[in-house]
């Protein structure tokens with residue numbers, strides 16, 4: 001096995017351009033599980049450990065190398081909330097935003113946040129320059145993303161103005177170290193425009209468009225409106241039954257979770 | 269391939285094969301058997317060490333990627349003739365049963381107290397949530413950590 005240790009973004013792009021099959025290694029919290037269980041062949045590694053450019057965080061531009069630990073301590077409420085739920089301190093100290101997008105698990109906990117605020121993903125390569133993809137263009141299926149060979153995720157770009165009211169929550173079998181059965185992020189701005197994104201209940205994270213439209217028209221939602229919102233969310237998700245949960249439970253939990261998060265936004 | 273890094277304050281060099289983990293290299297190549305190998309998927313914390321100041325699962329660190337880093341394992345905590353205060357507190361409060369989880373808990377606790385000398389109970393529980401003890405020693409573990417509140421490690 002060979003390992004490259006680029007010290008800058010340009011060196012990283014050069015290495016990734018030269019070895020498009022190499023494994024990019026950030027925090028390693030997904031890669032190493034696969035290595036240890038021999039489900040991933042690694043012949044060449046490009047280590048991102050020394051690439052400080054990727055760890056920059058300027059306002060709404062968050063470098064791919066930013067760790068959950070930094071998100072936890074950062075200024076964006078829902079991002080801090082979700083980061084706190086990821087794994088354990090040992091995972092959060094090294095696991096990165098870019099790694100969560102690279103893995104593209106349907107249960108990736110950063111995804112509902114990125115979808116709820118309509119974030120873009122910035123990717124770069126030596127030969128193809130820079131591409132900016134919306135979250136839905138980037139996340140293309142379970143464990144699938146739009147990265148082309150030689151491309152590196154460089155940053156996530158958030159809209160300039162994020163709604164002040166934003167809440168993230170997840171449901172799992174316990175509160176620490178758990179993969180989401182359902183995760184959700186709800187945002188509501190001053191005009192009442194509401195977005196709701198749900199993870200682990202579809203091939204990729206999804207937005208509940210009908211629930212959003214209905215709730216965005218409510219300036220002071222009544223109990224009936226909240227119930228309808230919950231029902232629409234349950235209706236719009238596309239969960240499956242697997243070893244972690246059933247379709248019916250995930251559908252129900254999606255509606256309950258989304259409503260609770262919305263109630264917190266309204267109370268804030 | 270050989271990696272060069274600092275382990276418990278000493279410059280070390282170790283042979284590394286393929287993408288094997290830092291945990292494997294510490295145990296099998298350097299003979300440091302403190303960090304334990306249980307799940308190899310980041311779930312149990314028995315392999316916890318500190319790399320460049322970060323609390324990590326050594327099973328999830330690629331050894332080849334540890335080049336140039338500073339690693340602290342449980343072996344680096346005690347001195348020749350004195351236990352580390354965290355180890356002493358664990359002994360005094362019966363926080364060790366079979367001992368398998370102990371090195372991971374000791375390292376995680378030392379890391380916690382270095383950053384928060386007087387943690388609250390929720391902070392302790394949160395900081396140790398990546399470590400599992402199968403002998404149900406959590407009550408004693410909590411009391412051991414609480415006994416150190418205020419005392420700098």
Ligand SMILES: Cc1cc2nc3c(=O)[nH]c(=O)nc-3n(C[C@H](O)[C@H](O)[C@H](O)COP(=O)(O)OP(=O)(O)OC[C@H]3O[C@@H](n4cnc5c(N)ncnc54)[C@H](O)[C@@H]3O)c2cc1C
Nearest residue numbers: 026027028029030031086087096098099100102109153310
């Ligand atoms: C015990 C445990 C608990 C976990 N809990 C959670 C959880 O609660 N929620 C959750 O969402 N996830 C969880 N995870 C999964 C994992 O920690 C996250 O997906 C994390 O964000 C991965 O980041 P990383 O830096 O460790 O990625 P790595 O493992 O280094 O890489 C992951 C993938 O992304 C690619 N990659 C990394 N950086 C880039 C880049 N800049 N450009 C292109 N590709 C890149 C890699 O090549 C690889 O394919 C958990 C994992 C473990 C082991």
Ligand code: FES
Nearest residue numbers: 307308310313327
């Ligand atoms: S062996 Fe590393 S966390 Fe379990």
Ligand code: FES
Nearest residue numbers: 365366401402403
């Ligand atoms: S003392 Fe036995 S696992 Fe903790």
